[in-house]
Amino acid sequence: MIVLETKSETLIKNISDDQSLSNEGSNFLTSAINEVLIVAVTNPYGIITHVNEKFCKISGYIRAELIGKTHNIVNSGYHSKSFFRRMYRTIENGKIWRGNICNQAKDGSLYWVATTIIPRCDSAGKILSFIALRFDITAEITARHEVNRLARQDVLVEALNRIGFSRELAAILQPPYAKDQKVALATIDLDNFKEVNDLYGHEAGDTVLRVIARRMIETCGSYAIIGRLGGDEFALFWQEEALSSQFQKKLSDLRRAIEQPIMIEAVEVSVSASIGYVQTQLSQCNIETIMRESDLALMAAKKQNKAEREIVKFTERLGVEAQHHQQLLIEARQGLQFNQFVVHYQPVLDLKTGTVKFCEALLRWHHPTLGLLSASKFQEIFSDFSITKRIGKLVRETVVRDLSNWRTDGRYFGGVSLNLIGADFEGGQIVDELSSLVQQYDLTRDRLILEVTESLFLGTNLASRVRQDLTALAKSGFPVAFDDFGTGYASLTHLRELPLSFLKIDRSFVTNIEENIYDRRLATGIVELAHRLDLGIVAEGIETKEQFKILRQIGCDSVQGYLFARPTSEDRLFEEIKKSEETLENISLPKKQRDQKNCYNI
Known part of the structure; x- marks a missing residue:
C-alpha cells in the first residue's frame, strides 16, 4: 500500500506534547489543523467522541450522526478484515499507524483518505483515546486507478x-x-x-x-x-x-x-x-x-x-510435436553453423536439342543422425523467419558460385533455376542482392532462372512487393518461371500480371497422365496456353517412359524427373547430365534405331 505522508503529523505530535503553548496559541493551531486535516477522536473502544467539520463534509454525515458510532459507519467494504485487524493491533500497542483507507460517504460514494492514527496515552502508558488525522486523496487515487485501468484495457x-x-x-x-x-x-x-x-x-x-x-x-x-x-x-x-x-x-x-x-x-x-x-x-x-x-x-x-x-x-500430441519442432529449429541453426545444408541439382532436358540447358537447384540437409534429407522432410524449419532468410541467401550464393566455377572449368554453360519464397522478398533487398551476385561472379543474368509459386501471393501482405520485385528482376534480364502451374486458385490472373518466361506443369498432372484423361487434357491445355503466350513449358515429376511419350506428343518443350536423373551433388552433376541425355536419346529413338545403336555400342 502506498501512503501519502506529510510533516503535519509530526507537527501535531509535537504540538500535543508542548506544554509551553498559551491557550490563544493552542486555539490558533487547532483552527489551522481543522482547515487542513480531517479529524476524528475515538475512545479506547473505537467509539467516536469528536469529529471536525471537514470530517462531516467529506462523509456527508452531520456531527450528531457520527458521535457515539464507530468508524464502521463509513466502512466501504473495500478492505479485508485482516487489514483492520493489523491496524488495530498496531494502535492498541500504542504505536502510530499509517495507511490509505477507502471510505463510503452517506450518499454511497467512495472517497480515499491518507490516514494517520495516533494513540493518546497517560503517563503509565494506558491508552486514553485515538486521534485520526486524514487527508483527502480521492483525486490522486482515482487518477492512479484510471492509469492502471488504461494500462490493462484495450x-x-x-x-x-x-x-x-x-x-x-x-x-x-x-x-x-x-x-x-x-x-x-x-x-x-x-x-x-x-x-x-x-x-x-x-x-x-x-x-x-x-x-x-x-x-x-x-x-x-x-x-x-x-x-x-x-x-x-x-x-x-x-x-x-x-x-x-x-x-x-x-x-x-x-x-x-x-x-x-x-x-x-x-x-x-x-x-x-x-x-x-x-x-x-x-x-x-x-x-x-x-x-x-x-x-x-x-x-x-x-x-x-x-x-x-x-x-x-x-492434445498431448500437439505438445510433443511442438517439442519436436523446437528441437528441429535448434538442429537447423546448428546445421547452418556447420555447413550441413547443401545444394543438389536436377537436370532439365530440352526436347528439341536433346541436351540439358538448365538444372533446378534443390536444397538438401546432411542431418547428423537422419542422413540426407530433402526439403519436404524439414518443411517445419521454414516457419522460422531468420533460418529461412539465411538458407535462401546460402542457396543463391552457392548456385551463382557453382555456375561461375563450371563456366571457368568449361564443364557447363547452361543455367540453373532456383526457388524464391516469401522470406526472400522481405526487406526489399532481393533485386539488389541478385544483381550484385551475378556481377561479382561475372555471369549473364539469363543463366539464373527464378521460380515462384502461387503461395507467394496468397494470404500475405507481400503480394505487391513480390510483383514489383519480380518485374524489376525480369526487366534486368532474369528469367522468371511459374512453378506448380495449374494447382492454384488464380493461375490465369498471374499469367497476366507476372513477367514470366516459363511455366512448369505440376507433377500432380503428370503422375496419372497415362490413365486419367482429364489430367491429359489439362496438361495439353497448359502446353497450348504456354505456346500461345510464347512461354517455355517444362513438365516435372516424370518417372515412366509412357508419361514422357505423352508429354512429348502434346508438345512439351522440356522434361524433368527421376526417369532421367535424380537430384545430385555438384561433384556428380556432370555424370548425371551425361546419363540423362543418353537416356533421352535412347527412349526418343525408334526401336530399330535404338537396337542398332545399342549393337554399335557393344
Missing part, C-alpha cells in the same frame, strides 16, 4: 489488453481452488484481417475489430473474460462454462458470429477465424502453460486448409 475494442488479460488469469489461477473445477482458454486469430486493412484502410480495420469484440461479448455472455492480445488475435477464458458438454458448440457459434459480414459505409467485409483452445482442471495449470497450449492449438488450426478448417483442441 481502449479500441473495450476489452482487456494482453497485460490485463494475463493479470486476470494470474489472479484466477492462484490457489486455493474449487475441487475439480474446470477452465478453458480459447485463442482466436482473424485470418484475412490484413487484407481488410490493405484494401479499406486502418479505420475500417478498427471498425472490424470493435464489431468482432462486441460479438464475442454478446455470444459468450458474462461468463467469459475477453482480451485482445494484439493485432487481430483475441483470447477468451471460461470457468464454469468449460464444464458444459456444449462447449465445442459454443465455440462454433462464436466463430459463426465472428464470420458474419460487417457493413462499413457501403461496403460489406468479412473475416474468417481460426480457433484453438485448451480445457483443463484449474488445479493442474498455470498461466504460462495454459497460454502456450492454447497457442499450439491455434497454430494447428491455422495450418489446416481454409475450406476444411476446424476448431482445434489441445
Whole structure:
C-alpha cells in the first residue's frame, strides 16, 4: 500500500506534547489543523467522541450522526478484515499507524483518505483515546486507478489488453481452488484481417475489430473474460462454462458470429477465424502453460486448409510435436553453423536439342543422425523467419558460385533455376542482392532462372512487393518461371500480371497422365496456353517412359524427373547430365534405331 505522508503529523505530535503553548496559541493551531486535516477522536473502544467539520463534509454525515458510532459507519467494504485487524493491533500497542483507507460517504460514494492514527496515552502508558488525522486523496487515487485501468484495457475494442488479460488469469489461477473445477482458454486469430486493412484502410480495420469484440461479448455472455492480445488475435477464458458438454458448440457459434459480414459505409467485409483452445482442471495449470497450449492449438488450426478448417483442441500430441519442432529449429541453426545444408541439382532436358540447358537447384540437409534429407522432410524449419532468410541467401550464393566455377572449368554453360519464397522478398533487398551476385561472379543474368509459386501471393501482405520485385528482376534480364502451374486458385490472373518466361506443369498432372484423361487434357491445355503466350513449358515429376511419350506428343518443350536423373551433388552433376541425355536419346529413338545403336555400342 502506498501512503501519502506529510510533516503535519509530526507537527501535531509535537504540538500535543508542548506544554509551553498559551491557550490563544493552542486555539490558533487547532483552527489551522481543522482547515487542513480531517479529524476524528475515538475512545479506547473505537467509539467516536469528536469529529471536525471537514470530517462531516467529506462523509456527508452531520456531527450528531457520527458521535457515539464507530468508524464502521463509513466502512466501504473495500478492505479485508485482516487489514483492520493489523491496524488495530498496531494502535492498541500504542504505536502510530499509517495507511490509505477507502471510505463510503452517506450518499454511497467512495472517497480515499491518507490516514494517520495516533494513540493518546497517560503517563503509565494506558491508552486514553485515538486521534485520526486524514487527508483527502480521492483525486490522486482515482487518477492512479484510471492509469492502471488504461494500462490493462484495450481502449479500441473495450476489452482487456494482453497485460490485463494475463493479470486476470494470474489472479484466477492462484490457489486455493474449487475441487475439480474446470477452465478453458480459447485463442482466436482473424485470418484475412490484413487484407481488410490493405484494401479499406486502418479505420475500417478498427471498425472490424470493435464489431468482432462486441460479438464475442454478446455470444459468450458474462461468463467469459475477453482480451485482445494484439493485432487481430483475441483470447477468451471460461470457468464454469468449460464444464458444459456444449462447449465445442459454443465455440462454433462464436466463430459463426465472428464470420458474419460487417457493413462499413457501403461496403460489406468479412473475416474468417481460426480457433484453438485448451480445457483443463484449474488445479493442474498455470498461466504460462495454459497460454502456450492454447497457442499450439491455434497454430494447428491455422495450418489446416481454409475450406476444411476446424476448431482445434489441445492434445498431448500437439505438445510433443511442438517439442519436436523446437528441437528441429535448434538442429537447423546448428546445421547452418556447420555447413550441413547443401545444394543438389536436377537436370532439365530440352526436347528439341536433346541436351540439358538448365538444372533446378534443390536444397538438401546432411542431418547428423537422419542422413540426407530433402526439403519436404524439414518443411517445419521454414516457419522460422531468420533460418529461412539465411538458407535462401546460402542457396543463391552457392548456385551463382557453382555456375561461375563450371563456366571457368568449361564443364557447363547452361543455367540453373532456383526457388524464391516469401522470406526472400522481405526487406526489399532481393533485386539488389541478385544483381550484385551475378556481377561479382561475372555471369549473364539469363543463366539464373527464378521460380515462384502461387503461395507467394496468397494470404500475405507481400503480394505487391513480390510483383514489383519480380518485374524489376525480369526487366534486368532474369528469367522468371511459374512453378506448380495449374494447382492454384488464380493461375490465369498471374499469367497476366507476372513477367514470366516459363511455366512448369505440376507433377500432380503428370503422375496419372497415362490413365486419367482429364489430367491429359489439362496438361495439353497448359502446353497450348504456354505456346500461345510464347512461354517455355517444362513438365516435372516424370518417372515412366509412357508419361514422357505423352508429354512429348502434346508438345512439351522440356522434361524433368527421376526417369532421367535424380537430384545430385555438384561433384556428380556432370555424370548425371551425361546419363540423362543418353537416356533421352535412347527412349526418343525408334526401336530399330535404338537396337542398332545399342549393337554399335557393344
